[in-house]
Amino acid sequence: MILMAVAVSMTLDQRIDDAAKTVEPKVIECRRDIHQHPELGNREFRTSKLVADRLRQLGIEVRTPIAHTGVIGILRGGKPGRVVGFRADMDALPVVEQVDLPFKSTARTTYNGQEVGVMHACGHDAHVAILLGVAEVLSSVRSELPGTVVFLFQPAEEGAPQGEEGGAALMVKEGALDNPKVDAVFGLHVTSRIAVGEIAYRPGAEMAAVDSFRIKVHGKQTHGAIKVHGRQTHGAYPWLGVDPIVVASQIVLALQTIPSRQLDISLAPAVVTVGAIHGGVRNNIIPDEVEMIGTIRSLDEKMRSDIHQRIKRTAQDIATSGGATADVTIETGYPVTYNDPALTEKMAPTLRKVTSAVIVMNPTLGAEDFSFYQQKVPGLFFFVGTRPKNQTAEEAASNHSPLFYVDESGLGLGIRAMARVAADYLRSVAPSP
Ligand SMILES: [Zn+2]
Ligand SMILES: [Zn+2]
Numbered sequence: 085m086i087l088m089a090v091a092v093s094m095t096l097d098q099r100i101d102d103a104a105k106t107v108e109p110k111v112i113e114c115r116r117d118i119h120q121h122p123e124l125g126n127r128e129f130r131t132s133k134l135v136a137d138r139l140r141q142l143g144i145e146v147r148t149p150i151a152h153t154g155v156i157g158i159l160r161g162g163k164p165g166r167v168v169g170f171r172a173d174m175d176a177l178p179v180v181e182q183v184d185l186p187f188k189s190t191a192r193t194t195y196n197g198q199e200v201g202v203m204h205a206c207g208h209d210a211h212v213a214i215l216l217g218v219a220e221v222l223s224s225v226r227s228e229l230p231g232t233v234v235f236l237f238q239p240a241e242e243g244a245p246q247g248e249e250g251g252a253a254l255m256v257k258e259g260a261l262d263n264p265k266v267d268a269v270f271g272l273h274v275t276s277r278i279a280v281g282e283i284a285y286r287p288g289a290e291m292a293a294v295d296s297f298r299i300k301v302h303g304k305q306t307h308g309a310i311k312v313h314g315r316q317t318h319g320a321y322p323w324l325g326v327d328p329i330v331v332a333s334q335i336v337l338a339l340q341t342i343p344s345r346q347l348d349i350s351l352a353p354a355v356v357t358v359g360a361i362h363g364g365v366r367n368n369i370i371p372d373e374v375e376m377i378g379t380i381r382s383l384d385e386k387m388r389s390d391i392h393q394r395i396k397r398t399a400q401d402i403a404t405s406g407g408a409t410a411d412v413t414i415e416t417g418y419p420v421t422y423n424d425p426a427l428t429e430k431m432a433p434t435l436r437k438v439t440s441a442v443i444v445m446n447p448t449l450g451a452e453d454f455s456f457y458q459q460k461v462p463g464l465f466f467f468v469g470t471r472p473k474n475q476t477a478e479e480a481a482s483n484h485s486p487l488f489y490v491d492e493s494g495l496g497l498g499i500r501a502m503a504r505v506a507a508d509y510l511r512s513v514a515p516s517p
Contacts, residue, residue: 096228096507103221104500111499112492115213116187122176122202124195125240126250128153131174131212135237138216142223151254157235159222165231165514168506169266171454172215173241179203182486196246205488207274212237214498221503230514233506234266241453252456261460268427269463270505271454272498276480278469280494283435283501284445285466287428289352289383291421294451298377299335299399300411303328305372319368329363331406332374335399342394352383354391355449381449383420419455424462431464434508438501470494
């Protein structure tokens with residue numbers, strides 16, 4: 085009787101923290117299970133079933149499939165209010181695990197026609213386990229929640245296999261935020277850049293937009309039966325053609341002047357990288373075509389489209405000046421991960437309540453498809469540290485490395501942070517009684 089009275093008098097925050105502690109061992113166990121059974125994007129069949137089964141056990145309404153293997157859980161609180169969404173990505177990477185763990189992955193599969201190893205090298209196993217933990221915590225305080233929590237378990241954050249759609253863009257397209265209509269969305273990423281116990285976020289642009297480009301420079305192969313010492317040769321007579329290798333070289337250098345000389349980089353940094361360049365077959369033949377591919381990173385949507393225009397102009401005008409032509413194609417990838425400033429300001433105190441180690445980070449030029457949700461509704465994406473405390477950021481293997489290691493003692497903070505954000509957000513926007 086006395087114990088019950090104590091339980092009833094506990095605040096919602098205390099009950100959430102207690103429940104988070106209780107579910108933590110289960111979350112770790114679940115993370116190990118998923119870690120040992122990683123699946124690539126759009127192929128998360130086992131993970132998806134595990135998620136749906138678990139949500140149903142908790143009495144949460146389940147919608148599946150969405151966006152191939154996605155699962156949506158809808159938890160309706162006991163009081164009227166708004167709708168808050170939480171996202172976890174479920175996919176692993178084509179990487180052979182090199183971490184020596186009892187639950188190490190030995191999975192193999194085919195990816196774009198090649199046989200590969202599969203590993204949760206980006207920590208999405210932890211994201212799924214944490215969000216299932218959050219679902220359990222919030223179910224236990226369901227009657228006190230003013231509003232609805234939508235759990236978005238998303239496939240293919242790392243990109244869908246060739247020729248397939250997937251990830252957050254497809255979740256949004258298939259109505260993940262529409263029924264019920266989500267008012268704000270939150271997501272987290274575990275990282276070895278910060279230590280266990282730390283949270284990092286940034287208001288506004290936090291992660292980059294990523295786009296790729298392909299430039300084909302068409303010159304004119306020197307041709308004709310030009311005979312020198314009885315051998316047919318071409319490279320000796322460049323004036324008879326248009327050399328696309330020299331033109332391409334000028335383009336590579338000029339592209340670097342877009343971030344360094346043309347953009348106002350005091351507003352936000354940007355990067356243009358040529359990652360591969362191909363042309364020609366031997367030393368004394370001038371080829372007729374050179375192809376280069378590269379990536380563009382930007383932190384501002386206006387700068388992003390400006391860079392695209394400048395890349396086209398630079399390549400085409402330099403080609404023209406040399407008598408060549410350039411075909412430029414730009415494929416847009418993920419938008420800027422943009423943390424809504426008002427929402428971030430509203431929720432930052434909650435993050436500071438769950439840990440004293442909150443870092444306002446520099447933007448990163450990595451990308452996240454969480455940004456597609458943020459294009460639809462205000463969102464906040466933050467990082468949770470899973471680097472062992474005795475390691476420095478330089479020593480720790482980064483996400484995507486075959487040595488990427490998650491210190492599980494950091495997962496509890498992820499559960500508490502998300503569950504408290506849910507409760508605080510819903511209470512802050514609840515209709516007054
Ligand atoms: Zn990743
Ligand atoms: Zn990731």
